[in-house]
Structures are given as C-alpha cells and as structure tokens.
Amino acid sequence: MSSYPLRAEALVTAMTARADAAPAAAVAFQGAPGAYSHQAVRELFPEAAPLPCVSFEDAIEAVQAGRCDRAVIPIENSLHGRVADIHFLLPESGLFIIAEHFVRIRHCLMGVGRQDMLRQVISHPQALGQVRGRIRKLGIEPVQYFDTAAAAAHVAGTGDASVGAVASKLAAELYGLTVFAEGIEDADHNTTRFVVLAREAAPLPDAGVLAMTSMNFEVRNVPAALFKSLGGFATNGINITKLESYIRDGSFAAAEFYAEIVGSTDDPAVVLAMEELRFHTKWVKVIGTYPCVRERTA
Incomplete structure (x- = not known):
C-alpha cells in the first residue's frame, strides 16, 4: 500500500x-x-x-x-x-x-469546487493549529491528515468539492487545485x-561571520547540575538562544538537553564556556556550527 x-x-x-x-x-x-x-x-x-x-x-x-x-x-x-x-x-x-x-509559512485554503461548498478541511495538525481561528470563522470542520501537501493531493484525487485542504501554494499548483484564499494563518509572523x-560538519564560519552552535548534553544527577553546567556561558557573555530538556530510555534520573548558542566553537569565550559545560556534564555532543542567518534579538 x-x-x-x-x-x-x-x-x-x-x-x-x-x-x-x-x-x-x-x-x-x-x-x-x-x-x-x-x-x-x-x-x-x-x-x-x-x-x-x-x-x-x-x-x-x-x-x-x-x-x-x-x-x-x-x-x-x-x-x-x-x-x-x-x-x-x-x-x-x-x-x-x-x-x-x-x-515564512503562508497557508492557502484550496479545493476542487468553490469555497462555499466546503464542509471539511484536511491538513497536518500543526498547520490546522496555525489556521484555527480562520477556519472556525468560516465554519469548516478541521480534520487531521499526516502531511499538508499529501492532504492537497488527496483532495485532488477524490474530487470531492466538500473537502478542502490547507497547504502551500506550491501544492495547489502541483495538484491542480483552486486556491480560495492565501495567507489564512492566524499570525503574520508564522x-x-x-x-x-x-554527513560531515561544515567548515567553521569565517571570522566576523555571526555563527550558531547546536549541541546536546546530559547533566549529572546532582543538585544544581544544570545551573553549574550553564554558568560558563553567563560568565563568558555567551547568549543561549534555546534550551530544551527531554527524558530518554525511560530514565527519570537526569535529563538530556538540546541547546543553541550564538557563537562559533573556535571563539575564545565559547571555548571557555564549553570547557565548563563538559566539566559539569556526563557528555556533550556538538551537532554543528553554522552561519546565523537571522540575528537572535528581542
């Protein structure tokens, strides 16, 4: 199948x-x-x-x-x-x-008939969440599908004018659907x-190029482990832009973290911060250092 x-x-x-x-x-x-x-x-x-x-x-x-x-x-x-x-x-x-x-995600409402014929709209759960307000106002029932573009292909294949899709304009073009409305997401910043x-890490960005570094690490199961692990970033003036925790393998003893910082692994301040991080954690894995294409500012 x-x-x-x-x-x-x-x-x-x-x-x-x-x-x-x-x-x-x-x-x-x-x-x-x-x-x-x-x-x-x-x-x-x-x-x-x-x-x-x-x-x-x-x-x-x-x-x-x-x-x-x-x-x-x-x-x-x-x-x-x-x-x-x-x-x-x-x-x-x-x-x-x-x-x-x-x-920039600009969701489109699309189908095979007319917009006033729609009774349901299908799409990926995240896409439906991003257009929740607009769909509610239109009085159309949202139905989850595994993928936005696949939803468009499904609608095109059934030919059912009562079912529409939320997907990209590219999907509408590829599957021959009529776009009823563009930009139906609930927030302009979507x-x-x-x-x-x-398979291979990229060369470190040239000096003067703003860089991002992504990493994973696991803290030790001791009091204030995370505080101690991240202290080096604060004292060395390194901006942590993302820090998310998750539990792996059914263990609730200590968390693993995914983190992103502004800076390259060859920056002197980052080198010092990473040394302190490694001292207070079980392991650290740098997933990549790459150019920052959107500056992280408030």
Missing part, C-alpha cells in the same frame, strides 16, 4: 528517480511534493534534486546511506514551537547541522525554521 495519495505518487516516483541518478545533487525532505519542506529545499538549493521521504527518519536515513547529500528538516515554528521528535533524532543520527533557513543536515 502506498504511503502517498495516488495523485502524489507519480511525482514522488519521478523525483526519486532523478535523485537516485545523482545522489550528490539530491536533498531529502519529509512529506509529499509541495510540502513546506519541499519549498525550503527549492529556496536553498534551486539546482538540487529534491528527494521526498515519508518520515523524518527516512530523510535522515537517506543521508546516512548516501542516497542524497543533505536533508532539509523543520526544527521549530514561531507559533507551535519545536517540531516533535527532531531533538531525539538529531543526536542519534550522527549527522551535522551545516546551515539554517527560515520559511515562520518555520529549517536546518540542513549532512
């Missing part, structure tokens, strides 16, 4: 064949053709061969196995926070973050941050 709607299958087959023929030019993404991750790949690498993957795990495995050179993965959204499972998958993958990219994953 196919993991994609039939209308998406032909595109997936063609794109996969092109990527398989030139793995060095291929870039994996999660979702059906027309997904926002597909849009991100096109913006970042216009000449690349996008490789659709059903899941984040599949996209990561495609890079690990050498079926493609890189993967573009969403990591957080300005409305709904972090993307589920990514922080678990990153440290396990053995891959490195080599770049970041921001996509933006998703993507990271580019590769």
Whole structure:
C-alpha cells in the first residue's frame, strides 16, 4: 500500500528517480511534493534534486546511506514551537547541522469546487493549529491528515468539492487545485525554521561571520547540575538562544538537553564556556556550527 495519495505518487516516483541518478545533487525532505519542506529545499538549493521521504527518519536515513547529500528538516515554528521528535533524532543520527533557513509559512485554503461548498478541511495538525481561528470563522470542520501537501493531493484525487485542504501554494499548483484564499494563518509572523543536515560538519564560519552552535548534553544527577553546567556561558557573555530538556530510555534520573548558542566553537569565550559545560556534564555532543542567518534579538 502506498504511503502517498495516488495523485502524489507519480511525482514522488519521478523525483526519486532523478535523485537516485545523482545522489550528490539530491536533498531529502519529509512529506509529499509541495510540502513546506519541499519549498525550503527549492529556496536553498534551486539546482538540487529534491528527494521526498515519508518520515523524518527516512530523510535522515537517506543521508546516512548516501542516497542524497543533505536533508532539509523543520526544527521549530514561531507559533507551535519545536517540531516533535527532531531533538531525539538529531543526536542519534550522527549527522551535522551545516546551515539554517527560515520559511515564512503562508497557508492557502484550496479545493476542487468553490469555497462555499466546503464542509471539511484536511491538513497536518500543526498547520490546522496555525489556521484555527480562520477556519472556525468560516465554519469548516478541521480534520487531521499526516502531511499538508499529501492532504492537497488527496483532495485532488477524490474530487470531492466538500473537502478542502490547507497547504502551500506550491501544492495547489502541483495538484491542480483552486486556491480560495492565501495567507489564512492566524499570525503574520508564522515562520518555520529549517536546518540542513549532512554527513560531515561544515567548515567553521569565517571570522566576523555571526555563527550558531547546536549541541546536546546530559547533566549529572546532582543538585544544581544544570545551573553549574550553564554558568560558563553567563560568565563568558555567551547568549543561549534555546534550551530544551527531554527524558530518554525511560530514565527519570537526569535529563538530556538540546541547546543553541550564538557563537562559533573556535571563539575564545565559547571555548571557555564549553570547557565548563563538559566539566559539569556526563557528555556533550556538538551537532554543528553554522552561519546565523537571522540575528537572535528581542
């Protein structure tokens, strides 16, 4: 049984064949053709061969196995926070973050008939959450689907005018749907941050280029462990822009953390802060240092 709607299958087959023929030019993404991750790949690498993957795990495995050179993965959204499972998958993958990219998410309401014929709208749960207010005002029932672009392909395949989709304008173009409304997200700042994953770490950014460093670490099971671990960043003037905790392997004894800081691992202040972090933790894994494309300011 196919993991994609039939209308998406032909595109997936063609794109996969092109990527398989030139793995060095291929870039994996999660979702059906027309997904926002597909849009991100096109913006970042216009000449690349996008490789659709059903899941984040599949996209990561495609890079690990050498079926493609890189993967573009969403990591957080300005409305709904972090993307589920990514922080678990990153440290396990053995891959490195080599770049970041921001996509302004402009959701479109689309279908095969007229807008006044819609009774339901299908899309990914995050997308539905981002248009919750607008959909409620229209009196349309939201129904969860596993992917935004796949939802568009499904609507196109059924031809049911009572069911619409929330997806990108690219998805509407690929599947021949009518766009009833553009920009239906509830907040103008609706933006998703993507990271580019590769098998090898990128060269450190040149001096004078603002950098970001992403890492994972596990604190020791002692009082004030996190406070002591992060103290070096405060005393050395390093800005921590993200700090998220999670529990792994059923253990509630000590948490693992995903963190991002402003700075390169060869900055003297970062070197000192990282030394203190390593002293107070069980382990530290730097996932990548890469250029900061959007300055982190209040």
